[in-house]
Amino acid sequence: MEDREIIGQCQKGELKQFGLLYDKYAKKIYDFVYFKTWHKETAEDIVSQVFMKGLESVKKFDPDKGTFSAWLYAIARNTVIDYYRVKKADVNIEDVWDLGLPAGKAGEHVDLDSAIDARDTLEKVKKYLGKLEPTQREIVIMRVWQEMPYEEIAEALGKSAESCRMSFSRVMAKLRAEMPLLELIILFALWIFKKY
Template identity: 30%
Template sequence: MYNTAATSMTMLSEHELLAKAMDFDASAITELYDRYESKVYSYIYRRTGEPALAEDLTAQVFLKMLEAIRAGNAWHSSFSGWLFRIAHNMVIDYYRRRDRHSQVSIDDAPPLPEPGQNPVSSTQRKLDAEELRSAIYRLTEEQAQVVSLRFLEGYSINEVAEMMDKTEGAIKALQYRAVATLRQMLPVEIWQG
């Protein structure tokens, strides 16, 4: 037999679910976590490239969500936009702290390629990904968020506009400027795959 309370939560609209979460309904909060955890994790992972770090920061995002619900200081318009803003701020805070205390550890050494993989192409892919991640990090916060949500997470212009509480035209302009900037920063080889 399955849990009918949990099943009924999955049928609720986001607006209804958020209203229940604001009333401290544990099932509603669990459903919010289930709906957004993988998206938030993926967003953070794409910005950091480290699975364990992405897991830690994702957990912190949802703790912040719970604290905001408890304090009554939650979102004002778009819940998903608010949640991704928390995730974005967590990533920025992580890099600020890391840059202040930068030390090289043997644990940070890149892993060896898997047997049977071409070490040169494997290393080149990792370097290209790191170069892209570094270039995205140099974009404005809004441009970086649009690039991550549009191209790495696969959201539509309309969805990104809702998440970021902006018009579709503003998102298109941010995307255009971000791509133009990335084209200037990155070598042609990355764009050709």
């Protein structure tokens, strides 16, 4: 059943059909949120809020103004921003990357070392992802980690698929250009070796 059809049923009062939308998007939204928080419990809290908000607002959703997927991702993004806003009200934050800090539990002192699940991994990929603009980073994560096609990324981010493609290619060009000289020499040597 297409999203539009399910939403139609929800809007007629059959809200239990929302379960089908949940089945389809639960993992995607969870991963999306996890990559912004790097903390399982925090991601679960936020995802719960996202789907509850989605369920309670689905009657207001207008399919003519955009896809359900884009709408749900927008709720997820805003919920993450709200979450971090509580943590650091005076900083323009969108996720753990921009904040530069891992997530902490609501209402308690942010314990940087204990609140993150994958600190080592985060440190490793910072060299690639840490310097990117938030949207660029989202596109890379969605494309490479979440294996989403550009059309779906575009829906989620409210952009065109073409601009997402462009953005991704620019990121790759940028990352390649910033590769350390030594790595470039090694790769070049490997390429020569393979060729001959």
